Amino acid sequence: MSIDPLAGIPAMTEEELATCAERAEFLPEEDAGWVTQVLLECRRARSALETAATASGTPAADLVSADLTQVVLDTAEWLRTLWEVGYMGANTLPVPPRTHFPLIEVEDVLKSALFARIRHGKHPLPFAPPTRWGSPWHEVVESEEAQSVEAEIIEDEGEPAFAIVDGCNRWRIVRTQDAKTHVIQHEGKGPLYQLTVDPFMSTLQRLQPEIRRRIVVRERAGLRHYMLEWRNENGSVEEVALRAATPDGAEAAAGAWIARHHPQHYGQVSFEHA
Structure with a gap:
């Protein structure tokens, strides 16, 4: 049984909508405006659904069903990521092993930002991204464009050790190039960035990959298989x-x-195909 209280009420026909629009003209002035606007939004939503159905050749009811199905799948992916990876806003989940799921309002x-990212067809990162003023900052991981930021260097025993970037204090300094320029990484994971500190506005830019690895093609039983050659720390x-x-798919999978x-x-890894 559906939990939707409106599930048993049939949709209005075009004639019924037209009749409602005509009756709206006789409403008091303080009500006529918002009722007319609601009716216009109903017509706009119905028109958009019919246009999409015509373009895809799929019945409107099936489009709605497919969209709801995708919402369920996206929600499941979101909850799985919250539980397994543990990032939700500014790291509100306890570290593993987690024994209970937090209340979600x-x-x-x-x-x-994570749920919005998934709803737009993007995969969540397998680790928590940096935050920017308390919100997950996926763009800085994926974009090569320079970002204007507020930054402060924190020293440990007189040496630069950490950086606070747009309110996030989990940036580690990998190496220092000069008094104003540092290479940093967020919590020891993900890309390296060049941080140029300025008292007015600092700049953060993702560095180009410094490591190259080969993707090779193997033929097995008449089928092509892509393989990543990965060199371990022991040299193997x-x-x-x-x-x-496809080659692009292989790079994404790698x-x-x-x-x-x-x-x-x-x-930090770029790929060459052999």
């Missing part, structure tokens, strides 16, 4: 099978594998 859903080389059918197994190198 309506505001958490509406303001979740392992071949990692990639679930991909990046995902690195993010899961070697997050400290994610975003």
Whole structure:
């Protein structure tokens, strides 16, 4: 049984909507305006759904069903990421092992950058991204554009050790180039960035990959398989099978594998095909 209290009420026909629009003219002035606006929004929503149905050749009811199904799948992906990766806003989940799931309020859903990212068809990162003024900052991980930021360097025993960037104090200094320029990384995971500190406005820019790895093609039983050649710290080389059918797909799969197994190198590896 549906929990929707309106499920048993049939949709209004075009004639019924037209009749309501005509009757709106006789409403008191203080009500006529907002009722007319509601009717216009109803017509606009119905028209958009019919246009989409016509373009796709799919019945409107099936489009609604498919969209709701995608919402459910996206919600499941969001909750799985919250539980397994543990980032929700500014790291509100306890560290593993977690024994209970936190209470999620309506505001958490509406303001979740992670949920919005998933709803737009993007995959969540396998680790918590940096935050910018308390909100997850996915763009800085994926974009090569320079970002204007507020930054402060924190020293430890007289040496630069950490950086606070737009309110996030989890940036570690990897190396210092000069008094104003530092290479930093967020919590030891993900890309390296060049931070140029200025008292008025600092600049943060993702560095180009410093590591190169090969993606090779193996023929097995008449099928092409993509493999990532990964050199371990002990010098040994392992071949990692990639679930991909194209070179671009292979690079995406290789990046995902690195993010899961070697997050400290994610975003620092470029690929060459052999």
